[in-house]
Amino acid sequence: MRLTSFTDFGFRALMRIASQPERAFSTAEIADEFGISRHHLTKTMAALANAGFLTTRRGAGGGAMLARPPEQIGLGHVMRVLEQDQPVVECFRGDGGTCAITAECRLKSYLNEAEAAFLARLDAYTLADCALAPRARPLADALP
C-alpha cells in the first residue's frame, strides 16, 4: 500500500515546522532542505493551511507556522486530510468506480475495516510525537 508523495511531503514539512514552532518557514526553505520539488510542496502546504494545521504570515520573515500546538495535531487527522482523494481501490472513489463485482463484494467492507485500523493506529500519535529536533539557525538569521 502506498501513500502519495503529496502526503509524504506534507508530513515532512509538518515535522520540520514543529521542530521550531516559534518561527515561520518558507516553502522554498523546506523544499531545499529536503531536496524536494518546491512546486509540489507548495500545493501540499496550501492543503495543510486549508485544513487548519498551518497558518501563514506574509512579508519579510513571513512563512508558515503551526496553527495549533503540535500536541493538538493528530497524525490520523493529517493523514485523512492529505489522502482524502486517494481511494484504497477504485470502488472507494466518490463515483463508485466501474468494478463489476461491487454489488456483491464482501472484500470492500474488509478493506474498509483495514483502512480504519490503519488510521486508528495513527490517531494514537500527534505531531508532537514526531517533531524533528531543532536545528541551529544559520548565523545570518541571528543578526539584527
Add this chain to the structure above:
Amino acid sequence: MRLTSFTDFGFRALMRIASQPERAFSTAEIADEFGISRHHLTKTMAALANAGFLTTRRGAGGGAMLARPPEQIGLGHVMRVLEQDQPVVECFRGDGGTCAITAECRLKSYLNEAEAAFLARLDAYTLADCALAPRARPLADALP
C-alpha cells in the same frame, strides 16, 4: 492510501475462482468478465501461482484453480504477496530511499505500526469470506 490495480485485480480473480472451486478459469475469461486488461491480469495470475495460491492446468479445459481450500487462503497473506513491492513511503523501500530525515524520523515507526494494523485486520478473514456467488454455466459448457 492506495493499493495497485495489480493487487485489486488479484483479489478479484481469487474471489471469482473461489466461486467455483471445482473448475479451471482462463485468464482471458476472468479479464473479459471483469473488463480488465488480459496482459495486466496475466502478471497478477503468475504472482498468485508463484505464491502458491493458484495452480494451473494446461491444455483443453485448463486454466487456474485454487491450490488450497479458500478457508486456508488468508486475505492478509494475499495482500502481503501482491503489495510486496509497494513501499508505504520511500524510506520503506529496500534501498531506504533518499529522504533526508530518515535517521531521526519517528513517523516511520508509526507508519509501520499502522501498516501492520491494516494487515492484521485482513488476517481476520480468508478467501472463503469473500468468494463470489457461483454463476450459472453457459449452456455450451454443460453439453457433453
